[in-house]
Amino acid sequence: MGRQCITEVGLWLPSLRPGVEEWQQMLSSLGQLYVQGVKVDWLALDREYSREKVALPTYPFQRQRYWVESSEGSDKTTTKHPSATASSPITELLDRGDYQQLTAMLSEKESLTAVEVVQQLIHLHQKAVAQTALRDCLYHIEWQIKPLDVASEKPSQDGQWLIIGGEVTVTQKLAEQLEQKQQSCRFVKELPQDYSELLQLVQQETELPLVGIVYLNCEEVTSHEEVLSQTETTCQSLLELLQALLQDESSNPTKVWVVTAGAVALGEHPISVAQTPLWGMGKVVSLEHPELWGGLIDLEPSKDVESQMEYLITELLNPDADDQIVYRREERYVPRLVPSSPSTSKTFKAEPTGSYLITGGLGSLGLKVANWLVQQGARHLILLSRRGLTEETEAAVAALQEAGNKVSVMSADVAEITDMERVWKQIQAEEKPLKGIIHAAGVGRLDTLEELTPEVWEAVLRPKVKGGWNLHQLSSSENLDFFVCFSSIASVWGSAGQAHYAAGNQFLDGLMHYRSSLGLPGLAINWGPWAGGGMVTAEAEEWLAQTGLETLSPELAISALEYLMSADQVQVTVSQNDWSHFKAMYALKRPRPLLDLITVAAERVEAKTEQAPNLQQRLEVVAETQRSELLRQILQEEVALVLDLPITSRPNPEVGFFDMGMDSLMAVELQKRMSKLLGVNLSSTLTFDLPNIEKLEKYIIDQHLVGFFKPETDEDQQEESFLETNLLAEIEQSSDQELEGSIDQILESIID
Ligand SMILES: NC(=O)c1ccc[n+]([C@@H]2O[C@H](COP(=O)([O-])OP(=O)(O)OC[C@H]3O[C@@H](n4cnc5c(N)ncnc54)[C@H](OP(=O)(O)O)[C@@H]3O)[C@@H](O)[C@H]2O)c1
Structure with a gap:
């Protein structure tokens, strides 16, 4: 109404607006006044109000994009029909206008x-x-010889082993041999009815952690009824065991190993079909609960299990990255997917x-x-x-x-x-x-x-x-x-x-x-x-x-x-x-x-560009002693972006990524962002190996920024607080013009 009555006045500054806090509105009007060149007494404005610290990005590079991404190649959900990109003899004949050949093909x-x-x-x-497109779609498993590297045999963790299933002579021998390696062992003769009860019992008996469970199913059956009943009981029992472990609250995750003999078609001996579902199941356990998973070991079916104990013990006590292992003719085989x-x-x-x-x-x-x-x-x-x-x-x-x-x-x-x-x-x-x-x-x-x-x-x-x-x-x-x-x-x-x-x-x-x-x-x-x-x-x-x-x-x-x-x-x-x-x-x-043998065209890690400085360049902007703080902030922002949180939020460095709500797609995104930031291709297990910001930060400092950080000493801290106190005193003693001049100087140096 005021505006309508007094039209010649230049600027109206509201002090109240519906839906806007009074103080916020006042500050906004004050800001407008300042922008218009009105001199504001900032010291008078500043009182002992209660304050809240808000984290702001302190460097200019980390801008979020708000542009609509190009649609090219972004629609991942639709199936690429091969004919959308390829030619065929038909299109070639059409191109040439060769109707005689075309009609001959009909x-x-x-x-x-x-x-x-x-x-x-x-x-x-x-x-x-x-x-034509088929070439890129066919694969098969190739079993390759890969001896287990036991040269660097580490002393195995003292613990307890539980052996389930298998013939008594086998379980006894396995227990004996594990005990010779200073492991405590317990075995059950029949598949247990109640796994929770068994786990409780085992853990009560000794203080040693239950480090491993060996689930044996090496029996070969061929009759109609036996194949069906063995398939059913062994899988169901393994499922019950896994479910009991998942409910078990002891903090030490136990590794489950499934041992078969002849469940993999390799060698002359016919496959033992009733054992095969355990392998399918194991591959999924390894994906859903890697923390619980030891692996699958398939022994030579034409030999008795007792004579292969040495292999078994070596595998159990020296696990490597392969979690599917087959022994045939004294050789150790591992699977690799290859184009077919x-x-x-x-x-x-x-x-x-x-x-x-x-x-x-x-x-x-x-x-x-x-x-x-x-x-x-x-x-x-x-x-x-x-x-x-x-x-x-x-x-x-x-x-x-x-x-x-x-x-x-x-x-x-x-x-x-x-x-x-x-x-x-x-x-x-x-x-x-x-x-x-x-x-x-x-x-x-x-x-x-x-x-x-x-x-x-x-x-x-x-x-x-x-x-x-x-x-x-x-x-x-x-x-x-x-x-x-x-x-x-x-x-x-x-x-x-x-x-x-x-x-x-x-x-x-x-x-x-x-x-x-x-x-x-x-x-x-x-x-x-x-x-x-x-x-x-x-x-x-x-x-x-x-x-x-x-x-x-x-x-x-x-x-x-x-x-x-x-x-x-x-x-x-x-x-x-x-x-x-x-x-x-x-x-x-x-x-x-x-x-491992599926090759992927190496992803182009973006070279250093002016628009996207790499991590070192970003850290060089600040003094050596402030770099670790800035690094943490950069990592927090990267994690916040991946989690779709506001960039100003600061995810807790000690909380695990997955506990923050990161899913597997986000974890891949974080790995890609980190690779780009560091200019190297980081392992896809990044978020698993380094499960929170703190660990990621340590890894980056130790592996990728060696010598780049000067640890903050007591003298640095003293000097910092001395500078801070002096700066505050200087500010208090300066006139408004002097302060404005200093701020202008700082701003100019940043822009330059
Ligand atoms: N679709 C895929 O992308 C895909 C990928 C990998 C593998 N596969 C395999 O390909 C096969 C066909 O898949 P789909 O996509 O065509 O599935 P679908 O449309 O669900 O057809 C499966 C058919 O199986 C029949 N069926 C299920 N249990 C049966 C039983 N006990 N006795 C007789 N018939 C039974 C069902 O009919 P009734 O309910 O009337 O019995 C159904 O019509 C499946 O074995 C699947 O595992 C499919």
């Missing part, structure tokens, strides 16, 4: 409609492009006179495979699922039938032997012999080890373990051309929250090796996530992309299947990874030598 059918021509061209182009290019003998063709069974055939991948099999010449498909046809799958099956194929939908539980015996009778009653099986039935779930219940465990394992085993048993008399299991990357490098799924898939991997050793066809494909529905939801796709796991386009995945059907390999991983990101994520909590 179907031999005499009169194709325009739509059919376009469809065929698209199909041929996508197939050619996917085949299996040779193919012939191109795959299905037989119109045979029939093909797809378990999980009405699922997302099952139906895609059914369509592909028809394209390869199959005419009779058996699609199996528990629910049978549903509204969503009816149309897809009808389309296959309308194209002249016989599609039998069977409602059966692949894990129920009685259901499957019924299915087998029906298959055998048909005129067309069974020529191939695609086992794609599965249940996907995410449950951490703490959350897992025996029921959930069983629900996820049964289609894989009982289902796979039933199919193997029932088909043993059929003359199959192929038996393909849809396994997962979860059993290759683990997957947090999927101990059950990894265990089930590892069984299928093992089963295919077992079949191969019997001369039967078998192929396990460890699929990475597929795009376009099924077990991988859009939400999961987004999350996976953030971890460096890209989804496979169905065209690419189907090309991989087609290629692998005629390849000479029993187990292949098909996965599209952004390895630089995935490796960093994967090795966040402990080194992961499994991926």
Whole structure:
């Protein structure tokens, strides 16, 4: 109202405003006055108000960006369709306008409609492009000889060991040998009923910390019932042990070692399939709880365990970075993932006179495979699922039938032997012999080890373990051309929250090796996530992309299947990874030598530039004695930025990063920021090895800024306080003009 009445006056300064604190408003108006050149009596303003110290960035480089990032390459959630970037023989012919070659590539059918021509061209182009892209998606595990380095044998920590499972003679001998190495030992003859009680008992008996638990399962079983019962009991019991340890409050984390004999397909001896799920499970424990994890050791199955005690003891007392170890023919092997290019003998063709069974055939991948099999010449498909046809799958099956194929939908539980015996009778009653099986039935779930219940465990394992085993048993008399299991990357490098799924898939991997050793066809494909529905939801796709796991386009995945059907390999991983990101994520909590041979183009660490000075340049701005304070502040700001906290907040240097709410994606971000700051590629286990700001700071000072810090001495402190006192006295005695002059001088020196 004042403004409306007195229009000629230049500046209105409000003292009150709705929603703004009175004092804040007064200060803001005072600031405006000062900016207008009005002389302010600052000393009069300054009284004994209560004050709050606020941390401000003290140097000009650490600016936050508020620009919208360029969209180029930032959309990590969408699957890169290979054809978006690649050419194919079709595009080359189109470019050249070579219609004669193009028509020669089309179907031999005499009169194709325009739509059919376009469809065929698209199909041929996508197939050619996917085949080219395949090169970067195929991997397998190579077992490499790596002797254990015991030259630097450190005196093992005095502690107690608990040995569970295995034959009494074995456990006794292991206990004796551990005791010879000054370890205290206790063993239990049968798998315990109550692990919490056992742990309590063991810890009450002696003051020595429980440093390790050896969980033995070296027994080889082959009969139908024994395979299924051993698979179930050993995994469930290990799960109970892990859950009891996770609930145990003693501060000393115990390392769990799982020892098998023949759980890995290496050497001439057939794999012991019932032991395999322990390996899948172990890979997930290592990801979810590295602090609890010792490792997996697979002994020579053709020798008795007692004769291999020396290896076992050496591994237990001298662990290195490898947590998957296999002994064969006196050699120590470790796994390394390597790119794969299996040779193919012939191109795959299905037989119109045979029939093909797809378990999980009405699922997302099952139906895609059914369509592909028809394209390869199959005419009779058996699609199996528990629910049978549903509204969503009816149309897809009808389309296959309308194209002249016989599609039998069977409602059966692949894990129920009685259901499957019924299915087998029906298959055998048909005129067309069974020529191939695609086992794609599965249940996907995410449950951490703490959350897992025996029921959930069983629900996820049964289609894989009982289902796979039933199919193997029932088909043993059929003359199959192929038996393909849809396994997962979860059993290759683990997957947090999927101990059950990894265990089930590892069984299928093992089963295919077992079949191969019997001369039967078998192929396990460890699929990475597929795009376009099924077990991988859009939400999961987004999350996976953030971890460096890209989804496979169905065209690419189907090309991989087609290629692998005629390849000479029993187990292949098909996965599209952004390895630089995935490796960093994967090795966040402990080194992961499994991926050592996967090369990643070295990340460009930004060179020193004027806009982004490196850490040393930033520290050089201040006096030597103030550098450690500035370093701490810089680290606190880096951590605050990663945690998305205001830059002025100062995270407590002693609190662990993960306790502050840092997740694995943030930890990778911090590692990248630190690498950039120091101008070196830091290990991806950075936040695990140096779990708080204090430790990170010490590491940087000791390793990267040697001689850069002058420790503050008592004299420095005295001089500092003397200078401070003098400065205050000088300020008090100076006139306003003198002070203004000094401030101007300081500001000019900073700008210069
Ligand atoms: N999708 C991926 O990205 C991906 C990646 C790696 C591996 N895999 C593997 O590929 C396979 C297929 O995956 P998907 O994405 O197509 O999954 P999906 O869409 O969920 O299909 C799985 C099918 O399995 C059937 N099934 C489950 N338990 C069964 C049982 N006991 N007996 C008979 N049928 C059973 C289900 O039908 P009912 O409920 O009617 O029985 C369902 O239709 C799975 O084995 C999975 O582990 C998939």
